[in-house]
Amino acid sequence: MRSRARGTRVLAAMSGGVDSAVAAARAVDAGYDVTGVHLALARNPQTYRSGARGCCTLEDARDARRAADVIGIPFYVWDMADEFHASVVDDFVAEYAAGRTPNPCLRCNEKIKFAAVLDRAIALGFDAVVTGHHARLGPDGLLRRSVDMGKDQSYVLAVLTREQLAHSIFPLGDSFKTGVRAEAAERGLAVAEKPDSHDICFIADGDTRGFLAKRLGEAPGDIVDAASGDVVGSHAGAFGFTVGQRKGLNLTRPSADGRPRYVLSITPVTNTVTVGPGEALEVSTVAAERPVWTAGSLPSTPTECEVQIRAHGETVPAVVTVADGQMTATLRWPVRGVAAGQALVAYRPDPAGDIVLGSATVSLTRS
Amino acid sequence: MTYLDHAATTPMLPEAIEAYALAARDVGNASSLHAPGRRARRTVEEARERVAAALGARPSEVIFTGGGTESDNLAVKGVFWARRTDDPKRNRVVASAAEHHAVLDAVDWLGRFEGADVSLLPVDELGRVDVAAVRFELDQRCDEIAMITAMWANNEVGTVQPVTELAAMAAECGIPFHTDAIQAIGQVPVDFAACGAAALTATGHKLGGPTGVGALLLGREVGCTPLLHGGGQERDVRSGTLDVAGITAFAVAVEMAVKAQQETAARVGALRDELVSRVQAAVPDAVLNGDPEDRLPGNAHFSFPGCEGDALLLLLDAQGIACSTGSACSAGIAQPSHVLLAMGADEARARSTLRFSLGHTSTLDDVDVLAAALPSAVERARRAGSVRGGRS
Numbered sequence A: 001m002r003s004r005a006r007g008t009r010v011l012a013a014m015s016g017g018v019d020s021a022v023a024a025a026r027a028v029d030a031g032y033d034v035t036g037v038h039l040a041l042a043r044n045p046q047t048y049r050s051g052a053r054g055c056c057t058l059e060d061a062r063d064a065r066r067a068a069d070v071i072g073i074p075f076y077v078w079d080m081a082d083e084f085h086a087s088v089v090d091d092f093v094a095e096y097a098a099g100r101t102p103n104p105c106l107r108c109n110e111k112i113k114f115a116a117v118l119d120r121a122i123a124l125g126f127d128a129v130v131t132g133h134h135a136r137l138g139p140d141g142l143l144r145r146s147v148d149m150g151k152d153q154s155y156v157l158a159v160l161t162r163e164q165l166a167h168s169i170f171p172l173g174d175s176f177k178t179g180v181r182a183e184a185a186e187r188g189l190a191v192a193e194k195p196d197s198h199d200i201c202f203i204a205d206g207d208t209r210g211f212l213a214k215r216l217g218e219a220p221g222d223i224v225d226a227a228s229g230d231v232v233g234s235h236a237g238a239f240g241f242t243v244g245q246r247k248g249l250n251l252t253r254p255s256a257d258g259r260p261r262y263v264l265s266i267t268p269v270t271n272t273v274t275v276g277p278g279e280a281l282e283v284s285t286v287a288a289e290r291p292v293w294t295a296g297s298l299p300s301t302p303t304e305c306e307v308q309i310r311a312h313g314e315t316v317p318a319v320v321t322v323a324d325g326q327m328t329a330t331l332r333w334p335v336r337g338v339a340a341g342q343a344l345v346a347y348r349p350d351p352a353g354d355i356v357l358g359s360a361t362v363s364l365t366r367s
Numbered sequence B: 001m002t003y004l005d006h007a008a009t010t011p012m013l014p015e016a017i018e019a020y021a022l023a024a025r026d027v028g029n030a031s032s033l034h035a036p037g038r039r040a041r042r043t044v045e046e047a048r049e050r051v052a053a054a055l056g057a058r059p060s061e062v063i064f065t066g067g068g069t070e071s072d073n074l075a076v077k078g079v080f081w082a083r084r085t086d087d088p089k090r091n092r093v094v095a096s097a098a099e100h101h102a103v104l105d106a107v108d109w110l111g112r113f114e115g116a117d118v119s120l121l122p123v124d125e126l127g128r129v130d131v132a133a134v135r136f137e138l139d140q141r142c143d144e145i146a147m148i149t150a151m152w153a154n155n156e157v158g159t160v161q162p163v164t165e166l167a168a169m170a171a172e173c174g175i176p177f178h179t180d181a182i183q184a185i186g187q188v189p190v191d192f193a194a195c196g197a198a199a200l201t202a203t204g205h206k207l208g209g210p211t212g213v214g215a216l217l218l219g220r221e222v223g224c225t226p227l228l229h230g231g232g233q234e235r236d237v238r239s240g241t242l243d244v245a246g247i248t249a250f251a252v253a254v255e256m257a258v259k260a261q262q263e264t265a266a267r268v269g270a271l272r273d274e275l276v277s278r279v280q281a282a283v284p285d286a287v288l289n290g291d292p293e294d295r296l297p298g299n300a301h302f303s304f305p306g307c308e309g310d311a312l313l314l315l316l317d318a319q320g321i322a323c324s325t326g327s328a329c330s331a332g333i334a335q336p337s338h339v340l341l342a343m344g345a346d347e348a349r350a351r352s353t354l355r356f357s358l359g360h361t362s363t364l365d366d367v368d369v370l371a372a373a374l375p376s377a378v379e380r381a382r383r384a385g386s387v388r389g390g391r392s
């Protein structure tokens, strides 16, 4: 990141966590002229996760400000609550209501951090946005997995276009998380020991179903066995289930063969959740909408690659084709638990870090 | 650095710093009965006399406090409570809609938690309290009102209020009138006795004194229920060990600010006029807010159409220019100015403001630097404003 650094004005998005604080500090060391910004995403900051786990609380804003002070950069809070609610929270609720399983972090990167924030930054004369994401972005403009596979966030960045990546800086991609924490401590950043954030920042207590029920209303319905058609349980709302889910189904009747059952599909129109055996989850073909080709322009011929179909999921070899605004992945062997709404991300294995080729949103699966 | 935020806080005068350091070297609690205590007491009483003399009050009317916010809260809540206790029919507090949050939120709190009735007085498009509305309010509800509060000069747009007229109207009805004169002292003539107010707020850090020291001037006959209970140091209205060094430095600053008021008004006022015309030349569609004539000499407050004030602030800050959007922020997020909204501005205009405020260290150089930096900042902020169509 050194080559174009000197004097270039960049905006560091500072969540109040350890990663973004170290990322901002490294950008300063590299010679960038860095300004820190904390994004206020909650309409009412008190209602978001408090303490160390989220990204949207008053305490996080204070932590971010304190880190900026220690690093010695200007710091401001940008109110992005309206944009965040319209693009991320409302989308999250609507996707679940439609029986899909959205990834709000990915949506936030696509619509907020590398869109609304980046656009505003560029208009104000900044050249790029710096974040603490664990992913590599080198001078070749290619996005690669982090060296720390356990922390790799390339999956949630795979929605970014080349143009967006050209204005992005990820200083942490070559580091392991433990090293980042140690460095934060060395730099005197109080967030060094702050726990990692998990889950969804705008769901204060981690209760996704409760959050959705409050917005969508309780809607009791049946859980139906795919093979027999029998009602084997009930639910308080088809939303909030995820294809592949096994826990929390509270089935009232055991399966005939005594083997565990999983959510196979969610049908919002009939408010039905269908369950069945694990094999029935296997899919070999995945269709996905709104393709983005991060590594260049959309390919016109089938592309051999590896695909990842959910956050922190395994990859599987596949052939990906893009046609008519749709991406289709033919998997080398079947995988389980592919949910509509998740991202299909195509990677090309590479010794210097697997390269993100592109992504699309899963719409349809076939076994 | 180009410091154009004297209305937020202004540098301490060297004389005040010296007085502070001198007093801070001495030991002594002004309530103690021994010699060091007596010495501290004497220092405080001298300071009280100096503040009183400078502001047209009697020494016994000066209550030292921990700053403007405390003085405002004490005046609003304390006078309201005392008056309502005397006469339970009087359950209404009347305030101008353009007050500082230290007054406005105290009034709001009385409404929410003390069952007070609240009347907010409208201001006109220049930010001036509507005298006719006050007259009407008094005619309608003279017997219900426990106290009235209206600031001497507005901290955002700089408009000077018809305080003497308001105080006289309140006095006719026998209603105590409080004025927050924090921004006015040293900028325009302020005389407690002559203005007819029952209570007046002053604070140190806006006039060259230290932060965290202020005073409430409170007429001898005006009842005021304490907020802070304890040793009863200040007339039993305010408790807490007196900050001898802070009070001494505050008194020096008040005295000097008042003595220099005319000269300040002339010099800073001329500089401000220059700033206004240079800003308007650089950004022809910039709108000067507030009363063009009757305003604080150090205040220039603009709306920049199509810009967000906080974007402009960031850009100027990057050029070493310190100014303010003028309005309060919550958790670092600039809120649309309640003052501009009260003046009838729409939300976009209320978010598009910057306040440049000059003071005793300001020079023509500051104006030059601002005028040079402003056009490109405005252009960029406009671009940023247009990519943010969502909120206009």
Ligand SMILES: Cc1ncc(COP(=O)(O)O)c(C=O)c1O
Binding pocket: B007, B008, B066, B067, B068, B069, B070, B072, B100, B102, B151, B154, B155, B180, B182, B183, B203, B204, B205, B212, B214
């Ligand atoms: C008009 C007005 N009232 C009250 C205050 C609060 O005073 P202090 O900062 O001393 O608490 C200020 C300044 O912030 C002010 O400008």
